Amino acid sequence: MADLLFAAATLLLLLAAAGLAALWRAGNDVDRMLAVQLLGAAGIAVLLLLTPATGDPALLDTALLLALLAALAACAYRAAFGPARQKAGTPPAVPRP
Amino acid sequence: MSALLVLAITAPLLGLVPLLLLGPRTGERAALGMLAVNVAITAGIAERVAQGGRALGYVVGGFAPPLGVGLRADGFSAAMMLMAALVLLFTGLFAMTGPGDMTRKVKARGSAGMPATFFILLLSLACALNLAFLAQDLFTLYVALELLTFAAVPLVCLEGKAGQLSAALTYLLFALFGSVLYLLGVVLIYGLYGTLDIAHLAGLMAQGTGGATAGAALALMSAGLMAKAALFPLHLWLPPAHSGAPPAASAVLSAVVIKAPLFLLVRLWSDLAPLPLTQVAGPVFALCGAAAIVFCGVVALAQERLKLLIAYSTAAQIGYLCLMFPLAASDDGPWSALAWTGGTLHLVSHALSKAAMFLAAGLIAETMGHDRLSGLGGVGRVAPVSVAAFGLGGLSLMGLPPSGGFVAKVMLLTSALQQGAWWIATVVLVGGLLAGGYVLRVVVIALQHPDSDAASGRGLPDARECRWRALIALALAFGAMLVGFMPLAPLPFLDIGRPVTWEGLLP
Amino acid sequence: MSLIADAFTLVFVAAGIAFFAAGTLGLVRLPQTLSRIHALTKADNVGLALIVLGLLPQAANVLEGAKMVAVWLLAQLASGAVAQVMAEAVMAETKATKDAAPPEEGHP
Amino acid sequence: MSLVFDAVLCLVLLAGALGVVTTGAARPAVIAFIGYGLLLGLAWVRLAAVDVALTEIAIGSGISGVVLLRCVRALPAEPLTPAPNRMLKPLAAVVSITIAAALAAVVLALPEPAPSRAADVAAALPATDLGNPVTGVLLVFRALDTLLEKVVLLLSLVGVWALSRDPACRGRPAPLSPEPAPAPSAFLARVLAPIGVLVGLYLLWAGADHPGGAFQSGAVLAAMGLLLVMGDQIRTPAAESRGLRLLLLAGPFGFLAVGFAGWATAGVFLGYPPGAEKAVIIAVEVAITVSIAVTLGLIVLGPPAGEERP
Known part of the structure; x- marks a missing residue:
């Protein structure tokens, strides 16, 4: 069973990494933040999967912390790059093919 | 178990409470009181070590090393602690808000005392230095280095000028880089031996089980310490940081802050590393030291600003201690002991004289409104005491009698000649000549007739040096002179408690 | 009994991963930032919910299970709010740049 | 199977680190760093150092993210001085890789089982x-x-x-x-x-x-x-x-x-x-x-x- 859970965790990690890589090359900064959020969600799921796989209940606390602090980065991003600081000429979120 | 060791670390910290909670004047007085208490404590430790003829120890929390951490004062650390405590107290007195400092005229000239933040940093430095000299655990020493860094870097940018900020940032980056390297070395040592206590490690390392990994760990730690001590070629951060800081801050930075990593280098290679390894590493350090003496000495000669000149002189003088390594590690009985004493005395006398010189330079710059050498002609007339303090301090740098620098350099020279290390002897002499060049250049300019500067069209200002502050600088310079009255022989006090062991000190 | 529990876990975890995959695909393929935010929330909410549900039989005790549910609830709350924050950031940026291009259309 | 997971995690970590240093602009680099801190947290979990993992997630990914995003805001959009030297980056890369390789060699040479307190x-x-x-x-x-x-x-x-x-x-x-x-x-x-x-x-x-x-x-x-x-x-x-x-x-x-x-x-x-x-x-x-x-x-x-x- 533990092996299967590890396999699931590996799959999730690969999925998040793939999303990250794809958005990194083509996206703007908001998209990059989204990719990091996806990584955070996958990280929570990975930690949850590892808890029964390794039998260490303390991993749940790390998942809890990750869930809590994922929001902090988004909030900080918004506070740091409000429209007041927006440089003219930065392209908006361009629709991609 | 000597309680004084714990007090040496904690007493300076107690001074932070009034500084952060009460008004600046009350806090300042409390801070100065604590710096005086610190001198008393360190003097007490030195006296006990000398009386007992053996090291003092304290086991914190009652858990003996290697599980817990221990503090230990031998002759070498006691001497360094006392020196550092004295320099810190004198600088504190120099920086305090003195009589007449509150008048508007003085305030406009910017010579009022330093802000409360300065005293917070000064007290933290006292704690950090005492810890660096006392701790016997490589990780506790890392904590000491961190305390030192975080107390020293803000000193550079206290006035918040743009140049100071960038100098402080460079300093911070070098210091943190040094911390990382040091910590990497500590990790490797723990992975090899499973302990971080110097006495235990020295025993384990002497058995030669570590091999190349132990050497790599020591090299990493040394590189980190070299970055923090601004040893050539990692000295690039020092001149802008030390010359840009306010004078009282420059004085402690140059005199004592860089001495702690140097002290730890000596600890590492003379107390921790086995002798064969030290004999391999010694010439490398000596080469760095020689390069520092010659290169930074020449650069100091070319400086146009007084404070930068002194800062480069610091980078050069650090080199002398490194010349000591191959001489002290040669296993040559009395001659290596003489080199060891010479190196230590050089640390002490350089600290006193450099503090005096930076304080004097600060007063000169304050009186004249600038510190460009070309415009300092005749400054001896308006700032005679400061110029005297600068000159006396410079005497020690040149290595002329009677001064601490003279004794130290003669000891190094004798040891080098007796051991046939001609190139080291040459470097000592060349370094003295270079120091003579840049110190005398300043003194000659200061003693010129002011009219000889008529071309520039500027006379001397009406201002006079702040007399009581100049006297403090002069007292420090006289301290450097006093070291010069040591007999030219190995000092038994410095050898008390070596090699490092906990025998007889554990409860 | 344990076999049934394991099978239950496997089915639900697999389903959760499928939703994560769908979310990732959406994040990569959807044309506009706002719709990509939508995809992200899918992965966050449904995928994580299915995985938590699947893992519940594996929990060592009730407390552990409760903690898993708490993690999911917290992630729900956070990701929902984060989606709003990021969407607001996109709107603000688009508005501020005042580009001639009209705001993004609302369908993929 | 756990070995496969660890291997994938290591690769993703390496890719993340590369992402941080190779991204040209400051803002994407900081965003990448936030994600990298998150991955580091997972790595600490796999090293059985959950205390460190908690700290890494809270500090490395959380609070440093806020600090760095603030710093980026304070920076000018275009760097004031151009990159000092074209050779500097490859040189730094070579030095870093050499140091990493040397460290790896030294760490692998440590005794097994590790002496410990x-x-x-x-x-x-x-x-x-x-x-x-x-x-x-x-x-x-x-x-x-x-x-x-x-x-x-x-x-x-x-x-x-x-x-x-x-x-x-x-x-x-x-x-x-x-x-x-x-x-x-x-x-x-x-x-x-x-x-x-x-x-x-x-x-x-x-x-x-x-x-x-x-x-x-x-x-x-x-x-x-x-x-x-x-x-x-x-x-x-x-x-x-x-x-x-x-x-x-x-x-x-x-x-x-x-x-x-x-x-x-x-x-x-x-x-x-x-x-x-x-x-x-x-x-x-x-x-x-x-x-x-x-x-x-x-x-x-x-x-x-x-x-x-x-």
Whole structure:
């Protein structure tokens, strides 16, 4: 069973990494933040999967912390790059093919 | 178990409470009181070590090393602690808000005392230095280095000028880089031996089980310490940081802050590393030291600003201690002991004289409104005491009698000649000549007739040096002179408690 | 009994991963930032919910299970709010740049 | 199978690190760094260092993210000076790779099994009533280091405050955002912060026997404080406030007071009173948690702006 859970965790990690890589090359900064959020969600799921796989209940606390602090980065991003600081000429979120 | 060791670390910290909670004047007085208490404590430790003829120890929390951490004062650390405590107290007195400092005229000239933040940093430095000299655990020493860094870097940018900020940032980056390297070395040592206590490690390392990994760990730690001590070629951060800081801050930075990593280098290679390894590493350090003496000495000669000149002189003088390594590690009985004493005395006398010189330079710059050498002609007339303090301090740098620098350099020279290390002897002499060049250049300019500067069209200002502050600088310079009255022989006090062991000190 | 529990876990975890995959695909393929935010929330909410549900039989005790549910609830709350924050950031940026291009259309 | 997971994690970590350093602009680099901190947290979990993982997630990914995003805001969009030398980057890469390879070789040469003090700690731990050996090492066996690290933290705040225009360090730090908080941020702060405070307190409580403890808890509390500031729910505090300064001093100096009290009760500095070890240790943990939270938060907020005009 533990092996299967590890396999699931590996799959999730690969999925998040793939999303990250794809958005990194083509996206703007908001998209990059989204990719990091996806990584955070996958990280929570990975930690949850590892808890029964390794039998260490303390991993749940790390998942809890990750869930809590994922929001902090988004909030900080918004506070740091409000429209007041927006440089003219930065392209908006361009629709991609 | 000597309680004084714990007090040496904690007493300076107690001074932070009034500084952060009460008004600046009350806090300042409390801070100065604590710096005086610190001198008393360190003097007490030195006296006990000398009386007992053996090291003092304290086991914190009652858990003996290697599980817990221990503090230990031998002759070498006691001497360094006392020196550092004295320099810190004198600088504190120099920086305090003195009589007449509150008048508007003085305030406009910017010579009022330093802000409360300065005293917070000064007290933290006292704690950090005492810890660096006392701790016997490589990780506790890392904590000491961190305390030192975080107390020293803000000193550079206290006035918040743009140049100071960038100098402080460079300093911070070098210091943190040094911390990382040091910590990497500590990790490797723990992975090899499973302990971080110097006495235990020295025993384990002497058995030669570590091999190349132990050497790599020591090299990493040394590189980190070299970055923090601004040893050539990692000295690039020092001149802008030390010359840009306010004078009282420059004085402690140059005199004592860089001495702690140097002290730890000596600890590492003379107390921790086995002798064969030290004999391999010694010439490398000596080469760095020689390069520092010659290169930074020449650069100091070319400086146009007084404070930068002194800062480069610091980078050069650090080199002398490194010349000591191959001489002290040669296993040559009395001659290596003489080199060891010479190196230590050089640390002490350089600290006193450099503090005096930076304080004097600060007063000169304050009186004249600038510190460009070309415009300092005749400054001896308006700032005679400061110029005297600068000159006396410079005497020690040149290595002329009677001064601490003279004794130290003669000891190094004798040891080098007796051991046939001609190139080291040459470097000592060349370094003295270079120091003579840049110190005398300043003194000659200061003693010129002011009219000889008529071309520039500027006379001397009406201002006079702040007399009581100049006297403090002069007292420090006289301290450097006093070291010069040591007999030219190995000092038994410095050898008390070596090699490092906990025998007889554990409860 | 344990076999049934394991099978239950496997089915639900697999389903959760499928939703994560769908979310990732959406994040990569959807044309506009706002719709990509939508995809992200899918992965966050449904995928994580299915995985938590699947893992519940594996929990060592009730407390552990409760903690898993708490993690999911917290992630729900956070990701929902984060989606709003990021969407607001996109709107603000688009508005501020005042580009001639009209705001993004609302369908993929 | 766990080996495959670890291998994938290592590869993703490497890719993440490359992403941070090769991304040209500052903003994407910082965003990548936030994600990289998250991955590092997973790596620490796999190294069985859950205490470190908690710290890495809270500090490396959480609080440093806020600091770095703030820094990016302060930077000009275009760098003022062009890149110094085209050869510099490849050179730095070569040097870094060489150092990494050398370190790897040296680490692989370490003896196996690694010598360790773990057995000593395990033997001495029951006397302290603690279940988490990490907390035991931090607060009992190496209490001096921990105490002084708290002073280091305080000093770093003093260093930040030294950058204030006002030499007496009065006034409030500038707000994190130049404009009023948008509604979603305010909502997030209102709802998430109370839960976060609960999580922080839980980590502190768990720290005595399980991974967690003062630093992790303090970091979470600081993050929640920053969230409240970013959501405009609270104002940045005034630096000269006596209460604030008492909170800053509570940790290091409360610990120091306990250390001195140990002289009276246990006969040794930083000893704990026999029989009441756990109670005193928890009291110390609470005090340092409060100080860590306040200090970290204030470090992120930056230097006070000077005395306010009435």
